Structure formats: C-alpha cells, structure tokens
Amino acid sequence: MGESARQPQEPQNQEELYRYLLDRVTNMETRNLELREQLRQIESDKRYIETQKIRYEREVRKLKSEIEQLRSPPLVIGTITDIVDSNRVIIRSSAGPRFLVRSSLCIDPEKLKPGVRVTLNQQSLAVVDILPESFDSQVYGMEVVETPEESYADIGGLGAQITEIKEAVELPMKKPELFEKIGIDPPKGVLLHGPPGTGKTLLARAVAHETNAYFLRVVGSELVQKYIGEGARLVRELFELAKKNSPTIIFIDEIDAVGASRTEATTSGDREVQRTLMQLLAGMDGFERRGDVKIIGATNRIDILDPALLRPGRFDRIIEIPLPDLSGRLGILKVHSKGMNIDADVNLSEIAGLTEGKNGADLRAICMEAGMFAIRKEHDTVTRNDFLNAIEKISLDFDRNKYPGSFGAMFA
Numbered sequence: 108m109g110e111s112a113r114q115p116q117e118p119q120n121q122e123e124l125y126r127y128l129l130d131r132v133t134n135m136e137t138r139n140l141e142l143r144e145q146l147r148q149i150e151s152d153k154r155y156i157e158t159q160k161i162r163y164e165r166e167v168r169k170l171k172s173e174i175e176q177l178r179s180p181p182l183v184i185g186t187i188t189d190i191v192d193s194n195r196v197i198i199r200s201s202a203g204p205r206f207l208v209r210s211s212l213c214i215d216p217e218k219l220k221p222g223v224r225v226t227l228n229q230q231s232l233a234v235v236d237i238l239p240e241s242f243d244s245q246v247y248g249m250e251v252v253e254t255p256e257e258s259y260a261d262i263g264g265l266g267a268q269i270t271e272i273k274e275a276v277e278l279p280m281k282k283p284e285l286f287e288k289i290g291i292d293p294p295k296g297v298l299l300h301g302p303p304g305t306g307k308t309l310l311a312r313a314v315a316h317e318t319n320a321y322f323l324r325v326v327g328s329e330l331v332q333k334y335i336g337e338g339a340r341l342v343r344e345l346f347e348l349a350k351k352n353s354p355t356i357i358f359i360d361e362i363d364a365v366g367a368s369r370t371e372a373t374t375s376g377d378r379e380v381q382r383t384l385m386q387l388l389a390g391m392d393g394f395e396r397r398g399d400v401k402i403i404g405a406t407n408r409i410d411i412l413d414p415a416l417l418r419p420g421r422f423d424r425i426i427e428i429p430l431p432d433l434s435g436r437l438g439i440l441k442v443h444s445k446g447m448n449i450d451a452d453v454n455l456s457e458i459a460g461l462t463e464g465k466n467g468a469d470l471r472a473i474c475m476e477a478g479m480f481a482i483r484k485e486h487d488t489v490t491r492n493d494f495l496n497a498i499e500k501i502s503l504d505f506d507r508n509k510y511p512g513s514f515g516a517m518f519a
C-alpha cells in the first residue's frame with residue numbers, strides 16, 4: 108500500500124477542501140450518534156445495576172435479620188395462671204414450676220389473662236410475647252382426616268351391637284328432633300368392651316366411615332404424659348377441639364390406660380394418670396347440648412375401669428362385644444373370604460362350627476393361612492383341606508388357654 112493511502116490527502120483546492128470538511132463532519136456525526144447510543148446503553152446498564160444493588164442490599168438486610176434471629180436465644184413457653192397486678196403475673200412454665208414474673212411494657216395488659224400462652228425470656232422469664240391460642244400438635248395428630256375404609260358391611264355378626272351404636276351415636280347427630288320430641292337426652296358416650304380381637308376398634312372405624320362427623324381418635328396411653336398437668340391439658344384441648352368442630356366423635360381406644368380405677372396411688376406417675384382421668388371425667392360432663400360431641404371408648408379390661416367412668420351421664424351405653432357365636436363366626440368368615448378364590452368343596456358353616464372359641468382376628472388369620480397353604484401348593488383355589496390345616500395351625504401356633512388371664516390389654 109502506498110504512503111498516500113494511509114494519510115489523509117492534503118486539500119488541493121477549494122472544492123477538495125469543502126469535500127474534505129463535509130466528509131469529516133459526516134464522520135463526526137456518525138461517531139456522535141455512536142457515542143450517544145453507547146451512552147444510552149451505559150445508562151440503562153447503570154440503572155439495571157442500581158436496581159440489582161438495591162435487591163442485593165435488601166437480601167443482605169434479610170439475611171442479617173435472619174442471622175440475628177438465629178443468634179437470639181430460644182424463648183421459654185409458659186401459661187399464665189394468675190394476674191397479680193398490671194405488670195406482674197404468675198406463670199407456669201412448660202417444664203412445670205410456677206414463677207412470678209414481670210411482663211414486657213410492649214404487651215397490652217388487657218391481653219394478659221389466665222390461661223393465655225406466652226413466651227418468656229430465658230433468663231428473667233419476663234413475658235415477651237403472647238402466643239395465639241392453639242392446640243397441641245399432638246391433639247391435631249388425633250384428627251382422622253382420611254375416612255377409614257371399613258364399613259358396617261365389613262363387620263361379621265355383631266348386628267345387635269351395630270344397631271345399638273347407631274342409635275347412640277348416629278341417630279342423635281342425624282335426627283336430634285326425635286330426642287327433643289320424646290324429651291330425653293341422647294347417650295353421651297358408648298363404651299365397647301369385650302375380649303381382644305372381637306372387633307371393637309373395627310366397629311369404631313366403621314362408625315367413622317359411616318358418619319361424616321369430625322372424628323378424633325386417641326389411644327388412652329397417648330394421654331399419659333411425662334409432666335404434671337400435661338395429660339390433663341391434652342384432654343382439655345382434645346375436648347376444646349372437639350367442641351369447636353362439632354359434631355364430633357371422639358374415639359378413645361384402650362381407655363383402661365387412663366381410666367383404671369383410682370386407688371391409693373403410690374408413684375407420681377400414678378397420680379398423673381389419675382389427674383388425666385379426672386380431666387376426662389370433667390370433660391365428659393362438660394357437654395350439655397344434644398348430639399354434639401360423642402365419645403366412644405373401647406377396652407378389654409372393663410373390670411379395672413374406674414366406676415365414675417361407667418356411671419350414666421358419662422358412658423351411658425355399655426355395649427359388650429362378645430366372642431362370636433356360630434352365626435357370628437360364619438359372618439366374619441364370609442367377610443374375610445369375600446375376595447378369596449374358594450373351592451366349591453368349602454362349606455363356611457362347617458368351618459365356623461370347627462372354630463369354637465376363636466375371635467374375629469383369629470378367623471381372619473385362618474382365612475389368610477388357608478390362602479397361604481393354597482399358595483404353597485401352587486393351587487388356584489383354596490380348598491377345604493387348606494382351611495382345616497389353617498385351623499390346626501392357628502390353634503397350634505398359639506394356644507390362648509396356656510396363658511390365661513392378663514391378655515389383651517397390651518394389644519391395640
């Protein structure tokens with residue numbers, strides 16, 4: 108390339124000078140436009156970065172406050188038991204002991220009432236905040252959300268017992284006017300008792316299936332707590348939740364765990380169980396309105412239950428669920444063999460006759476074992492022989508009469 112191409116040409120005359128200048132001007136104008144465009148770009152970048160910065164700052168603040176929260180010591184939970192004056196209250200901490208404490212100035216003294224749950228500073232135990240009313244998560248755990256699948260049709264025998272429980276539990280909920288017309292109060296509670304494995308829990312599940320009431324299920328032993336007063340509080344909250352969502356059915360399975368007769372208690376544990384029972388008794392007395400909250404209890408040790416539980420007004424209806432008789436056993440066998448592929452030579456009445464003294468759970472196990480025998484022999488159907496073998500196996504595996512007495516209280 109020549110020298111002249113690299114260097115701008117020297118203007119030779121007027122016209123060339125004019126053209127040269129024009130050229131420069133256009134060049135500069137385009138350059139100007141370019142720069143402006145760049146400026147615009149940079150400004151928008153700047154704006155973007157500024158908003159980004161604000162976002163990050165916000166995030167930093169959030170994280171800082173979170174760190175602050177993580178650093179702050181945990182608060183103790185307590186319940187107000189008494190108000191002394193405008194800024195002194197007596198509280199019971201969740202661990203048990205009671206304290207006289209001050210309440211923080213930012214708390215409205217109007218809101219401090221006995222029974223309110225509050226948070227306490229760890230060192231001074233001063234009331235720092237009031238907690239919203241809530242139930243123990245354990246109480247929420249008792250709620251039966253999914254309706255059980257068993258219906259009355261899945262219960263063999265027990266026809267009379269089903270009628271009784273229907274009358275006592277379903278009827279007052281569905282047709283309260285019948286009771287008003289006659290002028291009687293419907294039964295408040297129903298106690299199912301009888302030997303283990305006869306279908307008490309099953310019956311309660313069927314009731315839950317058939318009514319669309321709010322259903323709370325609790326096992327007696329769940330109500331027994333470690334600290335003094337906690338079991339009673341649980342019972343109180345259970346009844347409160349029941350009342351709030353009425354119509355409700357509370358099912359207390361294995362009620363003997365809390366309902367055992369009150370004797371001269373020796374250990375503090377016994378006394379705590381008794382306090383829980385007393386709260387239960389008071390709770391059962393607390394419902395006066397018809398057909399609102401029903402209690403179904405189940406136990407296989409009615410002999411050790413406290414007489415106060417059994418008096419009319421609490422469990423007014425005591426329904427015995429006995430060992431199934433011949434027709435009961437046939438009914439149960441029919442229920443459990445419904446889905447099975449059974450050979451034509453099987454006569455369920457005969458099987459029922461051979462299983463004298465067996466309970467519902469045994470009969471269910473017999474059906475299952477008969478099926479297992481058929482599977483072992485790789486047959487498509489369950490034969491009479493399979494059933495006979497199953498009866499023998501169930502009787503041999505575990506002879507109930509070898510261990511008389513205290514059986515069942517432990518099995519739910």
Ligand SMILES: Nc1ncnc2c1ncn2[C@@H]1O[C@H](COP(=O)(O)OP(=O)(O)OP(=O)(O)O)[C@@H](O)[C@H]1O
Binds near residue numbers: 302305407466
């Ligand atoms: N009458 C019945 N009809 C159909 N199945 C029954 C019957 N009784 C018992 N069963 C079967 O036995 C199983 C156990 O019964 P369930 O749990 O109701 O006994 P339970 O009376 O509550 O005993 P426990 O007193 O030991 O708690 C049930 O799941 C069911 O399969």
Ligand SMILES: [Mg+2]
Binds near residue numbers: 307308309360361
């Ligand atoms: Mg049971």
